[in-house]
Amino acid sequence: MSVRIAIAQCAPALGAVKRNIDMHEKWIARARSAGARLVIFPELSLTGYYLKDLAADVACAADDPQLAPIADASRDIDISAGFVERSADAKLHIAQGHWSAGKLVHVHRKVYLPTYGIFDDGRYFGPGDRFETYTWAGGTTGVAICEDLWHVSTPYLYAAAGATIVLAPSASPGRGVAEGGDLGTAESCRLMDRFYASYLTVYVVYVNRVGHEDGIAFWGGSEIVAPDGTVAARAPEFDEDLLIGEIDPELVARERARNPLLRDEREDIVLRNIAGRLGLPFDRRD
Amino acid sequence: MLVLFIRDETAKARLQRAVVGVSGGVDSAVTVALATEALGPEKVLGLFTPYRVSSAESRDHAYQLSRMFGFALEEVPITEQVDAYFRVRKEKVDKVRIGNKMARERKSIEYDRSWPDGIVLGTSNKTELLLGYGTQFGDMASGINPVGDLYKTQLRELALSIGIPEAIVRKPPTAELWEGQTDEDELGFTYADADLILYHMVDRRLRPAELIEHGFDAQLVTRIRELVRRNHYKRVMPLIAKLSLRTVGHDFLYPRDWEAD
Numbered sequence: 001m002s003v004r005i006a007i008a009q010c011a012p013a014l015g016a017v018k019r020n021i022d023m024h025e026k027w028i029a030r031a032r033s034a035g036a037r038l039v040i041f042p043e044l045s046l047t048g049y050y051l052k053d054l055a056a057d058v059a060c061a062a063d064d065p066q067l068a069p070i071a072d073a074s075r076d077i078d079i080s081a082g083f084v085e086r087s088a089d090a091k092l093h094i095a096q097g098h099w100s101a102g103k104l105v106h107v108h109r110k111v112y113l114p115t116y117g118i119f120d121d122g123r124y125f126g127p128g129d130r131f132e133t134y135t136w137a138g139g140t141t142g143v144a145i146c147e148d149l150w151h152v153s154t155p156y157l158y159a160a161a162g163a164t165i166v167l168a169p170s171a172s173p174g175r176g177v178a179e180g181g182d183l184g185t186a187e188s189c190r191l192m193d194r195f196y197a198s199y200l201t202v203y204v205v206y207v208n209r210v211g212h213e214d215g216i217a218f219w220g221g222s223e224i225v226a227p228d229g230t231v232a233a234r235a236p237e238f239d240e241d242l243l244i245g246e247i248d249p250e251l252v253a254r255e256r257a258r259n260p261l262l263r264d265e266r267e268d269i270v271l272r273n274i275a276g277r278l279g280l281p282f283d284r285r286d
Numbered sequence: 287m288l289v290l291f292i293r294d295e296t297a298k299a300r301l302q303r304a305v306v307g308v309s310g311g312v313d314s315a316v317t318v319a320l321a322t323e324a325l326g327p328e329k330v331l332g333l334f335t336p337y338r339v340s341s342a343e344s345r346d347h348a349y350q351l352s353r354m355f356g357f358a359l360e361e362v363p364i365t366e367q368v369d370a371y372f373r374v375r376k377e378k379v380d381k382v383r384i385g386n387k388m389a390r391e392r393k394s395i396e397y398d399r400s401w402p403d404g405i406v407l408g409t410s411n412k413t414e415l416l417l418g419y420g421t422q423f424g425d426m427a428s429g430i431n432p433v434g435d436l437y438k439t440q441l442r443e444l445a446l447s448i449g450i451p452e453a454i455v456r457k458p459p460t461a462e463l464w465e466g467q468t469d470e471d472e473l474g475f476t477y478a479d480a481d482l483i484l485y486h487m488v489d490r491r492l493r494p495a496e497l498i499e500h501g502f503d504a505q506l507v508t509r510i511r512e513l514v515r516r517n518h519y520k521r522v523m524p525l526i527a528k529l530s531l532r533t534v535g536h537d538f539l540y541p542r543d544w545e546a547d
Binding site for chain 2: 050052054
């Protein structure tokens with residue numbers, strides 16, 4: 001039985017949380033009428049991305065009442081959305097929550113905070129320190145927020161831990177020109193999505209936003225890439241879109257039967273190699 | 287992308303119209319054409335602001351663009367006010383000062399005509415911005431600039447691809463600050479040569495020594511690098527003396543599109 005999901009390729013307003021919550025409710029309603037079991041929003045969808053000092057102004061605890069409308073809306077459809085989380089010890093994180101049946105069931109804190117070129121995440125946010133999978137109706141899932149996905153180890157760790165879906169909420173600025181005239185960023189992202197999906201035999205659900213912040217254009221192009229490397233659905237570039245697609249656990253099973261890379265993966269060798277190099281003890285338990 | 291940029295950032299500034307100084311040259315031609323596509327020609331005002339040394343060809347080109355892209359073009363001569371200002375100064379005035387005054391006069395008219403619901407579009411290209419070949423708070427000033435990340439060479443190609451007439455694209459670039467002036471004579475090198483060096487220096491991050499190793503003219507590389515460095519002040523906000531614990535521009539850092547729709 002395949003599971004229908006929806007990607008909300010939207011344009012959040014920068015620093016206007018209340019307005020963004022209203023905007024989310026509209027997209028959630030559309031996803032619900034389209035029969036989706038999950039609707040996924042881009043990175044920092046409730047706050048906007050280039051927040052600078054606004055980050056502290058819009059931050060809240062994961063259980064803050066201002067996020068209650070999202071929890072409420074999740075009674076009959078799962079919701080994955082982005083916000084600035086203020087942890088119990090008052091650190092700010094770029095976070096993606098997953099709400100289901102009226103409750104927050106998982107939070108991923110962005111681990112890799114790009115702080116170079118046009119990015120300044122590390123100035124305003126603290127890094128997350130774990131990659132944890134969780135399970136919902138669509139299967140076992142790991143969340144890779146934007147730069148997290150660019151680190152090969154992130155989807156690898158998720159796949160090794162049993163994920164069949166990698167959700168990648170992003171705020172990717174469009175720039176550069178690829179050979180042949182495509183947008184440079186689009187080419188890099190598509191290459192990445194297809195590579196991870198095919199070689200880790202997982203669904204890669206790439207969720208990018210659109211719109212501008214201070215002259216920078218987010219390019220959209222959200223897509224669902226299946227574990228056989230085919231693009232199951234792709235949204236247009238630069239325009240808002242509700243992208244509907246299916247996650248088919250049978251396809252994961254068929255691909256893994258045909259191509260048992262994960263079954264044969266030697267995590268012990270990976271771990272021994274890294275532990276040895278870092279001088280950490282490695283205890284092999286057979 | 288540039289059309290969406292103009293449309294989106296104009297709306298985020300809560301403005302509806304665009305004002306563009308149309309000189310008859312290729313930079314403002316591309317800017318005004320993009321603006322008409324983004325906002326509709328009825329929301330775009332072109333301003334042709336001739337000084338007495340401005341050529342008839344420039345005027346023809348400005349009007350030709352207005353007919354082609356359907357935007358209203360207003361002619362506001364600046365000769366009288368610029369000359370009146372310098373007439374009362376009992377001193378010899380360098381032509382650079384007159385050129386700067388003209389550029390700032392034009393921009394003050396663009397800002398005036400943008401009131402109350404228009405945004406002034408910048409027309410400085412990446413080559414000019416990097417070389418600092420422009421007047422601070424004059425032609426370099428704007429609300430938003432759609433062409434500032436395109437080298438002159440790229441801008442010419444874009445111009446041809448969106449139907450700007452060849453005569454406008456191919457004529458020698460000039461600021462028309464005095465008669466017979468051309469940019470390339472004044473700079474002492476061509477845009478094509480400068481753009482190639484700037485592309486490798488800025489976009490590809492090669493150091494001057496590496497460029498020279500790759501066969502670029504050492505003198506030209508050094509000259510261009512010096513222009514980029516010396517004129518950097520024109521590309522940044524004025525410095526503010528840091529005193530308190532939170533200072534505009536230093537550690538009071540909010541995005542410009544703060545809560546903008």
